[in-house]
Amino acid sequence: NFNPMMYQTNDKSPLQIFVRAKKKINDIYGEIEEYVLETTTFINALHADAEIVDKAERELFESYVFKVAAIREVLQRDHMKVAFFGRTSNGKSSVINAMLREKILPSGIGHTTNCFCQVEGSDGGEAYLMKEGSDEKLNVVNIKQLANALCQEKLCESSLVRIFWPRERCSLLRDDVVFVDSPGVDVSANLDDWIDNHCLNADVFVLVLNAESTMTRAEKQFFHTVSQKLSKPNIFILNNRWDASANEPEFQESVKSQHTERCIDFLTKELKVSNEKEAAERVFFVSARETLQARIEESKGNPPHLGAIAEGFQIRYFEFQDFERKFEECISQSAVKTKFQQHSSRGKSVSGDMRSMLDNIYERITIFRNLKQDQKNLLTERIQGTETQMMQVTREMKMKIHNMVEEVEEKVSKALNE
Numbered sequence: 001n002f003n004p005m006m007y008q009t010n011d012k013s014p015l016q017i018f019v020r021a022k023k024k025i026n027d028i029y030g031e032i033e034e035y036v037l038e039t040t041t042f043i044n045a046l047h048a049d050a051e052i053v054d055k056a057e058r059e060l061f062e063s064y065v066f067k068v069a070a071i072r073e074v075l076q077r078d079h080m081k082v083a084f085f086g087r088t089s090n091g092k093s094s095v096i097n098a099m100l101r102e103k104i105l106p107s108g109i110g111h112t113t114n115c116f117c118q119v120e121g122s123d124g125g126e127a128y129l130m131k132e133g134s135d136e137k138l139n140v141v142n143i144k145q146l147a148n149a150l151c152q153e154k155l156c157e158s159s160l161v162r163i164f165w166p167r168e169r170c171s172l173l174r175d176d177v178v179f180v181d182s183p184g185v186d187v188s189a190n191l192d193d194w195i196d197n198h199c200l201n202a203d204v205f206v207l208v209l210n211a212e213s214t215m216t217r218a219e220k221q222f223f224h225t226v227s228q229k230l231s232k233p234n235i236f237i238l239n240n241r242w243d244a245s246a247n248e249p250e251f252q253e254s255v256k257s258q259h260t261e262r263c264i265d266f267l268t269k270e271l272k273v274s275n276e277k278e279a280a281e282r283v284f285f286v287s288a289r290e291t292l293q294a295r296i297e298e299s300k301g302n303p304p305h306l307g308a309i310a311e312g313f314q315i316r317y318f319e320f321q322d323f324e325r326k327f328e329e330c331i332s333q334s335a336v337k338t339k340f341q342q343h344s345s346r347g348k349s350v351s352g353d354m355r356s357m358l359d360n361i362y363e364r365i366t367i368f369r370n371l372k373q374d375q376k377n378l379l380t381e382r383i384q385g386t387e388t389q390m391m392q393v394t395r396e397m398k399m400k401i402h403n404m405v406e407e408v409e410e411k412v413s414k415a416l417n418e
C-alpha cells in the first residue's frame, strides 16, 4: 500500500537547515581537500630539491591530507539523532512508527522492545538489519519478519540493532534523521551504560509519558543523569495515549493542566534545561497509535480521521504535527551547531596552519633566491676577473712571443751576416 506521492520532498521542512548546511560544509571540505592535495604535491617536489622544505614539514603537510580526509568521512556520515525514553508500554515505539508513517518497529502490550533499536535511512531501496559488532546485512522482507528477528535475538538490553529502512519511504529518513528506540527505563539497572553508549551524541531526547498516569521516579532519574552528562540536552515531553482522556471529558482540562505544570517544572526547576517559555513549547498531548493509524489511512488515499480512536482526533492529530514541526526546528539547529561548528573551526585552523607554513616556505624561497643571486653575481665577477687576467696574460704572452721572435730573427740574421 505504499504510496510514494505521500513522501515527496518537503523543502519547507526545518530539517532543510541541516540538509543545506551539510551540503555546504561538505562542498567546502571538498575544496579544502583539493587544495591540501595540490599543496602537498608541490611541497613534495620542493622537498626533492632539499634545502627549502625539511622532512618534518613535509610530513606535517601529509598529515593534513589524512586529517582532512577523516573529517570528510565523518561529515558525510553526520546525521541528526533523536532518542526516545520512557517507561515500558508508554508508546515509545509507537511514536517512532507514527513519525515514520509506517509500523516499522514492533509495538505491543507488555515489555516489547528488548534492546536499543536504531532506525536510519538506507540508500538503494533496501531494508535490512545489522547487529552490534557485525557487518552482516540481515535482509528484512517485511515488518513481521523484522519483529520476529528482533524478538528472537537474545540480545543484551543495552546492545544496539540497526534497522536500515529505504530513505525514500520517509522524508525524515531522507533528511538524515536517525531514531533510537530504547527498552523501558524501568526495566534496566544499567542506565548509566545506556547513556554512555547511546545518548552522548543525541541531538534531541523525547520523553514519552503515559498521560493516563504520571511521570515516574525512574523516568525523572534517567533524565537527571542525562542532564548531568550533557550540558543542556534538548528534551521534548510527549504525554502519550491522550486519546484515553476522551473517556473522561469532565476531567480532561484539569488533568492536562496538572500534567503540563509538572512537565514544565521538571524541565525548568528540576533539570534546569529550559526556561518557562521554551519548556511550554516542548510539552505535547498526543496519541501515537491514532496518529499512526491516521497516516496509514492517508497513505491508502483515505481521510485521516478513519484512524481515529476517540472523540477529539483532530486536535490530537494537529498537536502531533505541531510536535513534529518544533522537533524538526530544534533538531536541525542543534545538529548544525554541535556537528558542524566544530568541523568548521577545525577547517579554519587547518587552513590557517597551512597558510602560515606556506608563508614561511615562501619567505625561505625568497631568501634562497637572493642568496643564489648573490652567489651568481660573485661568480660572474670572478669570471670577469679571470677573463681580464687571461686577456692580460695572453697579451703579455703575445708580446713575449713577439719579442722572442724578433730576438730570434735578429740573432739569426746576425749569425748569417757573420
Ligand code: GTP
Pocket: 086, 087, 088, 089, 090, 091, 092, 093, 094, 095, 106, 107, 108, 109, 110, 111, 112, 113, 114, 182, 183, 184, 240, 241, 242, 243, 244, 286, 287, 288, 289, 290, 309
Ligand atoms: P516497550 O517497548 O515495551 O518499552 O513499550 P513502548 O514504550 O515501545 O510501547 P509500544 O509502542 O510498544 O506501545 C505499547 C502498547 O500501547 C501497544 O499496544 C500500542 O498499540 C499501545 N499504544 C501506544 N500508543 C498509544 C496511544 O497513543 N493510545 C493508545 N490507546 N494506545 C497506544
Ligand code: MG
Pocket: 092, 093, 094, 106, 107, 112, 113, 181, 182
Ligand atoms: Mg517499544
